[in-house]
Amino acid sequence: MSRQPKVTIAGAGALGLTCALALADAGCAVTVCDPAEPAANASGVAAGMIAPVFEAVLDAAARPHFQVLLAARDLWPALAERSGVMLRRDGAMAVGEASWLENIAVGFLALGLHPAAIPANTAQALAPGLSDAWPAALLTREDWRVEAVQALTALRRAAEAAGVVFRQVEVTGRGDADVLVAATGAGRTQLAPELSVLSPIKGHILRAEAPWADGVTVRGQGAYAAAGGGLMTVGATMEAGVADAAVDPAKVEPLRTAAARLFPGLAEAPFEAFAGVRAATPDGLPLVGFGAEPGVILAAGARRNGWLLAPLVAQVVRACVTGGDPGPYAAGFDPRRFS
Secondary structure (H helix, E strand, O other), X not given: OOOOOEEEEEOOOHHHHHHHHHHHHOOOEEEEEOOOOHHHOHHHOOOOEEOHHHHHHHOOOOHHHHHHHHHHHOOHHHHHHXXXXXXXXXXXXXXXXXHHHHHHHHHHHHOOOOOEEEEHHHHHHHOOOOOOOOOEEEEEOOOEEEOHHHHHHHHHHHHHHOOOEEEOXXXXXXXXXXXXXXXXXXXXXXXXXXXXXXXXXXXXXXXXXOOOOOOOEEEEOOEEEEEEOOEEEEEOOOEEOOOOXXXXXXXXXXXXXXXXXXXXXXXXXXXXXXXXXXXXOOOOOOEEEEOOOOOEEEEEOEOOOHHHHHHHHHHHHHHHHHOOOOOOOHHHHOHHHHO
């Protein structure tokens, strides 16, 4: 294309916004379309985990993709500096019963990693308010996080400053754009037939104001707790195949119980519950790259690793639009691999 490529992006979540910023920086004329209010985006219903290690240790579906997750994480410092996203690099730790911690340690070793075994007083210093019921913890500094709502706001502002236009409408096709980037969830097969392989996963998180809340992310049995700026985010449920975003009280109560077990100060804290729906592929990797429809690029299906994978997805999408090198992981993201 000799002129400025005209790109429409369907979806204003973590993947859509990072793609928009990358393409605008590459000289494209970018319009992002999403019918939802920014605060209602599924990417906001998240703790913003940039956590390749614990994802691979705790989630069998993510384990084979550990190197991909690490590569994506390593792109985050540059993205954070470019966009104004606050990147927390203080790490994460696991606390729980001895047998569970032993399994976590085995998972680390299988990845070639060695977590730091720390005593209870050190764990409590790293995570103020943590229960004294846990005599030890396993710590890694390799896992990071962002504050999801702040990150969405910062990415949108950076994109707008780079010339990206936002429209609160639903995209039904490529229209007069040179390229359509489908950064949506499951069920939007009118944009790209490859999206039919995506399945929904519903998840709940809780947020509570806790003035003492700060420190490293804590992974426990049945829940995680991510603190920052006096706010505690607790999650997360996973309901495969469920596509409604209504909050289910029956799913909320176990999270409240698990939160109070980790941080007793949360026992009486007023929580606000949120539910969101993500999309997943059969192999756990996203669909990124050209699909069968001319001029349509996919950037979807990151499962629960949308925030982690976002800069790597944007790198591949930018290469597809500009004709650059998509990097070593693009072949594994090929949207046509399930055809």
